[in-house]
Amino acid sequence: MFAINHRTKLGLIRIKDIYYASALQPPSPVIDVIYYYHCEIPGPGSKPFHTLLIDVSQEPEALLASFRKSTRNAIRRAMENPCISLEVKALSSLQQSGGEKLEAFVSAYDQFASQKGIQPCNQELLHLLADEERLALATARLADEILCQFLLVETDRKIVAYYGYNTRFSVEEDIEKVSLIGKMNRALDYQCMLYTRDKGKAHYDFCGLTLDPENPEAGNVDHYKLGFGGEIATEYHFMQPVTLKGRLFCRLKALQGGIG
Structure with a gap:
């Protein structure tokens, strides 16, 4: 809290x-x-x-084994690719070392949100959270190209994947790259779960499930998240x-x- x-x-x-x-x-x-x-x-x-909570108390391999088979296989393929790098770090440490800035994430996310037809970042909230050093940035790269990023919020008991984007809308004609982005997205979520575990938190929170059978697009997002198992919470x-x-x-x- x-x-x-x-x-x-x-x-x-x-x-x-x-x-x-x-x-x-x-x-x-x-x-x-x-x-x-x-x-x-x-x-x-x-x-x-409604949201989805993942218990991260298990050992990393046991946690991975608890996922849906297709989710597990996608993560392993991404992690075996030598051109893919996954990184999760406190935003404050990235800024101090001249790395990614909050503003850069907000700009990329808001472009994604516009393409997807969802709300942009709440910048006022994010700057308040940054001042309290509650933010971490998760990044998946293919060589030097950023393809997925999540902005995480740290609470006393869990880490929340508050905002996330990927670049699939920019490469829709490249079916192989869209597929690769899907694998990287899953691997980055898994990496965030390990980060959550290392921080001594109990749960990784996906920050939302629609559970709306009348909304097929949102249903696809729910299907993605539920591939990690977990517990639905309200x-x-x-x-x-x-x-x-x-x-x-x-x-x-x-x-x-x-x-x-």
């Missing part, structure tokens, strides 16, 4: 954001509303969020009013569609 981004809305509503809490936090008189994101228990007007987003002002604000937000 971590709390960030103390701010005001409408010039007078004092708000605090809390991520990945396992329980509701004690109210504070200096806060009007607490926004909970990815909370393990529901609250008032909760919006459920988290909740909601607003917890603390003061009278906070209760009035939450009622207004509920009329507008809820948390946001």
